[in-house]
Amino acid sequence: MSGSGERFSGRAGRRLAAIAGAALLLALGLVMSTGTGSLSIDTATTLGAVGAGLRGRGEELVGLAAIVWTVRAPRALLAALVGACLGGSGAAMQGIFVNPLADPYLLGIASGASLGATVAFTEGGRLAAAFVGGSPTQPAPEGMVPVAAFVGALGAVVLTMALARRRGPTQATTLLLAGVVVGSVLIALTTYLMLRDPSHVRAVLSWTLGSFSWSRWSDVRSIAPYAVVGLGALLVMARGLDALQLGDDTARTLTPRLGWLRVGVIAAGSLAAAAAVAFVGVIGFVGLVAPHVMRRLGTPDHRTLLATSSLAGAALLVLADVVARTVERPVELPVGVVTTLLGGPFFLWLLRREA
Amino acid sequence: MRVGAKAPRFFWVVLLVLLALALSCGRDAPKPPADLAPAAPAAAAFPVTVRDDLGRTVTVKTEPHRIVALLPSHTETLFALGVGDRVVGVDDFSDFPAEATHLPKLGALYEPRVEQILALAPDLVIASEGGPAPERLAEQGLVVWAGSARQLDEVYRVIEVVGRLVGKRDAAVALAARVRADIERVEADVRSGRRVRVYYELDPTPYTVAPGSFLGALLARVGGDNVIPKGTEDFPRIGPEVVIAGDPEVMIGLTAEDAARRPGWSHITAVRRGAVYKLTPAEENLVSRPGPRLGEGLAVLARYLRRGAGEGSR
Numbered sequence: 001m002s003g004s005g006e007r008f009s010g011r012a013g014r015r016l017a018a019i020a021g022a023a024l025l026l027a028l029g030l031v032m033s034t035g036t037g038s039l040s041i042d043t044a045t046t047l048g049a050v051g052a053g054l055r056g057r058g059e060e061l062v063g064l065a066a067i068v069w070t071v072r073a074p075r076a077l078l079a080a081l082v083g084a085c086l087g088g089s090g091a092a093m094q095g096i097f098v099n100p101l102a103d104p105y106l107l108g109i110a111s112g113a114s115l116g117a118t119v120a121f122t123e124g125g126r127l128a129a130a131f132v133g134g135s136p137t138q139p140a141p142e143g144m145v146p147v148a149a150f151v152g153a154l155g156a157v158v159l160t161m162a163l164a165r166r167r168g169p170t171q172a173t174t175l176l177l178a179g180v181v182v183g184s185v186l187i188a189l190t191t192y193l194m195l196r197d198p199s200h201v202r203a204v205l206s207w208t209l210g211s212f213s214w215s216r217w218s219d220v221r222s223i224a225p226y227a228v229v230g231l232g233a234l235l236v237m238a239r240g241l242d243a244l245q246l247g248d249d250t251a252r253t254l255t256p257r258l259g260w261l262r263v264g265v266i267a268a269g270s271l272a273a274a275a276a277v278a279f280v281g282v283i284g285f286v287g288l289v290a291p292h293v294m295r296r297l298g299t300p301d302h303r304t305l306l307a308t309s310s311l312a313g314a315a316l317l318v319l320a321d322v323v324a325r326t327v328e329r330p331v332e333l334p335v336g337v338v339t340t341l342l343g344g345p346f347f348l349w350l351l352r353r354e355a
Numbered sequence: 356m357r358v359g360a361k362a363p364r365f366f367w368v369v370l371l372v373l374l375a376l377a378l379s380c381g382r383d384a385p386k387p388p389a390d391l392a393p394a395a396p397a398a399a400a401f402p403v404t405v406r407d408d409l410g411r412t413v414t415v416k417t418e419p420h421r422i423v424a425l426l427p428s429h430t431e432t433l434f435a436l437g438v439g440d441r442v443v444g445v446d447d448f449s450d451f452p453a454e455a456t457h458l459p460k461l462g463a464l465y466e467p468r469v470e471q472i473l474a475l476a477p478d479l480v481i482a483s484e485g486g487p488a489p490e491r492l493a494e495q496g497l498v499v500w501a502g503s504a505r506q507l508d509e510v511y512r513v514i515e516v517v518g519r520l521v522g523k524r525d526a527a528v529a530l531a532a533r534v535r536a537d538i539e540r541v542e543a544d545v546r547s548g549r550r551v552r553v554y555y556e557l558d559p560t561p562y563t564v565a566p567g568s569f570l571g572a573l574l575a576r577v578g579g580d581n582v583i584p585k586g587t588e589d590f591p592r593i594g595p596e597v598v599i600a601g602d603p604e605v606m607i608g609l610t611a612e613d614a615a616r617r618p619g620w621s622h623i624t625a626v627r628r629g630a631v632y633k634l635t636p637a638e639e640n641l642v643s644r645p646g647p648r649l650g651e652g653l654a655v656l657a658r659y660l661r662r663g664a665g666e667g668s669r
Binding site for chain 2: 037038039062064066067070071072074142195198202203206211213214215216217325329330331332333334
């Protein structure tokens with residue numbers, strides 16, 4: 001009796017420690033991200049700008065203070081939201097497929113978003129000219145790339161699910177294979193479009209590596225609802241994911257509507273990941289690594305895992321963006337490269353320590 | 356399963372690495388001075404032996420009559436030297452003069468259409484030093500000179516070398532002198548004006564040009580003070596904060612609407628004054644091609660800088 005009580009409190013403590021630790025790391029990252037960048041801005045100016053911004057007077061700021069509030073603050077928050085979406089979505093995908101190698105891009109989100117963005121980059125001007133007017137050689141209209149990427153990402157997931165469905169009850173393996181095929185086909189199309197129009201190669205490649213350079217408050221406001229709805233829905237379905245880890249048959253007795261659970265988790269996870277990718281491009285590795293790290297440092301039940309993975313994904317991405325902006329000032333590195341270079345060794349260290 | 360899922364991203368990484376390698380090779384390759392053979396009377400100009408920018412020794416035995424040009428500035432130089440009728444094929448981007456647009460398109464720097472080029476049986480290929488084209492074509496037994504001007508002062512040298520390769524040495528010397536005079540005329544026109552803080556955007560990632568690059572040097576010649584610090588790599592992806600803090604008076608390479616929409620950019624002097632200029636494709640070609648029309652390109656930059664400085668009506 002007392003033994004199980006102790007174990008419970010140990011588990012609860014560990015759970016609390018993991019959540020608090022990840023949240024603290026994220027808070028630290030947000031402070032660093034607002035305090036550093038391509039320029040050196042002194043602490044007093046930074047604090048003053050954040051203070052004024054929080055009081056709703058960010059628009060009145062000028063000079064370096066304006067940079068803090070209109071450039072750095074939304075950038076830090078956008079990185080956090082995107083990281084949270086990818087980390088949480090990764091944990092959900094690993095849970096629903098009971099596969100440690102799953103990540104948010106498993107069902108074609110990355111390739112679908114890339115195709116959508118590439119179509120916008122290369123054909124955006126022509127499409128706008130045909131439907132709205134203007135010259136066919138104009139660049140893609142403002143806002144077209146994220147919308148096209150979002151539609152492409154969700155379209156790829158729907159296509160994957162539809163293809164896998166044709167063969168009676170959907171098997172996890174069939175879904176994975178359909179995801180691989182859809183992903184490959186879409187990547188081939190993307191590459192073809194890109195090479196046909198070499199003037200956009202750099203824009204497309206930069207996009208596929210992810211960027212927070214143009215983060216705006218309006219982007220933060222656009223992503224936030226998807227993050228809240230997607231991650232919130234995943235938390236609600238977390239218990240079902242726990243049951244699933246015991247195997248499909250056991251899960252079926254515990255969760256009678258296994259098929260619906262799968263659809264629900266995939267839909268919520270895809271929504272969060274697609275929104276994240278649409279605004280900043282494809283950022284790899286966060287969605288794969290954050291859940292693994294938190295499974296080892298926290299507790300493996302999915303409610304905790306989803307929360308901690310989101311926090312850890314957010315922290316990793318915010319810190320990676322700090323590094324991307326500062327190691328080679330005033331040049332910025334692609335943030336996707338930094339996440340991999342930062343997260344990879346840490347993950348390996350964790351694996352080896354355990355083994 | 357994992358391999359399949361990983362493959363697309365792996366592909367991108369490979370593509371990017373290859374591109375980066377190719378670009379850095381092209382840029383950092385040592386640049387031996389062109390080893391001009393001793394002067395000889397025009398009639399006895401051949402054989403001509405010159406070193407190219409890859410350090411290869413290239414010998415043209417007899418006057419070439421079937422020339423392939425794989426860089427727009429080379430195409431323009433050949434036509435300006437009066438041997439346009441001997442050009443049998445060009446790269447995909449060569450679009451000047453108008454006659455060049457009717458010639459077979461033979462691919463680009465990194466994807467030369469080797470079979471098509473071989474089928475034309477050229478007796479001279481003039482390429483740029485970047486990419487796999489020079490080596491691949493030389494392996495097939497073609498005579499290939501590979502090089503281009505990466506600094507402003509190299510433009511004259513490259514024009515003269517191309518002239519020697521095609522037996523137009525005197526015309527090339529005259530052409531180089533004309534280009535030099537064009538450039539000096541533009542410089543003289545702007546010498547009295549004040550210097551103008553400028554930002555030049557290559558694409559909205561944003562990639563820009565640093566002072567040490569070819570375009571950076573052009574901007575400096577016509578009174579531009581680049582807001583990108585010296586010592587930055589030639590074509591950096593810059594942190595947008597640097598542009599805001601540098602407060603350029605003129606911005607080139609993007610539209611005023613795009614600039615105004617970017618976070619924190621609406622306070623930049625150039626945006627407030629409306630001194631944000633998107634070059635037309637024709638103007639972009641003028642400023643980015645180190646060929647016979649470089650003086651015109653410099654004039655384009657000078658015009659926008661002066662206009663942005665409030666001296667534009669002249």
